[in-house]
Amino acid sequence: xxxxxxxxxxxxxxxxxxxxxxxxxxxxxxxxxxxxxxxxxxxxxxxxxxxxxxxxxxxxxxxxxxxxxxxxxxxxxxxxxxxxxxxxxxxxxxxxxxxxxxxxxxxxxxxxxxxxxxxxxxxxxxxxxxxxxxxxxxxxxxxxxxxxxxxxxxxxxxxxxxxxxxxxxxxxxxxxxxxxxxxxxxxxxxxxxxxxxxxxxxxxxxxxxxxxxxxxxxxxxxxxxxxxxxxxxxxxxx
Ligand code: TMP
Ligand code: ASP
Numbered sequence: 148x149x150x151x152x153x154x155x156x157x158x159x160x161x162x163x164x165x166x167x168x169x170x171x172x173x174x175x176x177x178x179x180x181x182x183x184x185x186x187x188x189x190x191x192x193x194x195x196x197x198x199x200x201x202x203x204x205x206x207x208x209x210x211x212x213x214x215x216x217x218x219x220x221x222x223x224x225x226x227x228x229x230x231x232x233x234x235x236x237x238x239x240x241x242x243x244x245x246x247x248x249x250x251x252x253x254x255x256x257x258x259x260x261x262x263x264x265x266x267x268x269x270x271x272x273x274x275x276x277x278x279x280x281x282x283x284x285x286x287x288x289x290x291x292x293x294x295x296x297x298x299x300x301x302x303x304x305x306x307x308x309x310x311x312x313x314x315x316x317x318x319x320x321x322x323x324x325x326x327x328x329x330x331x332x333x334x335x336x337x338x339x340x341x342x343x344x345x346x347x348x349x350x351x352x353x354x355x356x357x358x359x360x361x362x363x364x365x366x367x368x369x370x371x372x373x374x375x376x377x378x379x380x381x382x383x384x385x
Contacts (some may be wrong), residue, residue, distance in 0.1 A: 168232075196226045201385050234331050234333060241267070241268040242267055242308045243265065300329050
């Protein structure tokens with residue numbers, strides 16, 4: 148065990164490292180690495196990990212207070228937190244309030260088109276396949292999860308959207324879209340919201356100028372990532 152934490156490294160992803168903290172808990176470390184387009188574009192940006200950890204902890208604490216069950220337990224240090232260990236459900240849940248990103252590409256819709264209701268979409272979490280979109284029926288056929296849990300995932304995702312959209316609107320930010328992941332607690336099988344909620348996994352636009360304060364700044368080379376992410380820290384008074 149040759150890492151700083153002297154804990155067993157269970158998994159290293161593109162933006163995070165996951166260590167075993169104890170039998171029921173993990174330590175999640177946020178890396179400074181940033182990638183886009185399924186890892187095709189890759190950089191290391193000093194302080195990105197710390198900022199994303201702070202924003203993620205802040206949102207998870209807010210959601211826990213509002214009665215959403217998340218994996219977040221407590222902060223550990225400036226770039227890591229302790230989380231409940233779950234068996235991950237291999238889905239990425241995308242919630243969209245406005246057209247952006249792959250939705251625009253797929254359907255030829257203009258960026259910024261406001262939806263009449265939030266759209267919930269799913270991708271299969273599989274890097275090799277490039278996280279392909281998947282329908283609810285295919286999710287059930289492939290037994291990725293049960294119908295009961297899938298319905299719960301949809302309902303929780305919509306609630307998270309309402310809580311975060313309202314919260315961000317108060318500081319002049321539009322929550323355009325975001326990605327969520329879920330798992331079942333190893334300790335008691337409870338469905339938990341897991342992973343991170345950060346400018347890497349959400350689109351945040353200034354309500355007046357429509358300026359991006361999220362990973363699109365990096366994806367589209369339209370400015371400094373740290374400046375954009377720090378704007379979110381400032382607005383949230385973290
Ligand atoms: P998309 O428009 O590229 O499908 O992205 C929708 C939202 O999901 C956006 O806020 C970014 C987030 N996202 C991730 O967090 N991870 C991913 O791998 C992808 C494709 C999107
Ligand atoms: N798919 C993620 C994104 O661009 C990250 C990556 O693919 O490397 O948002």
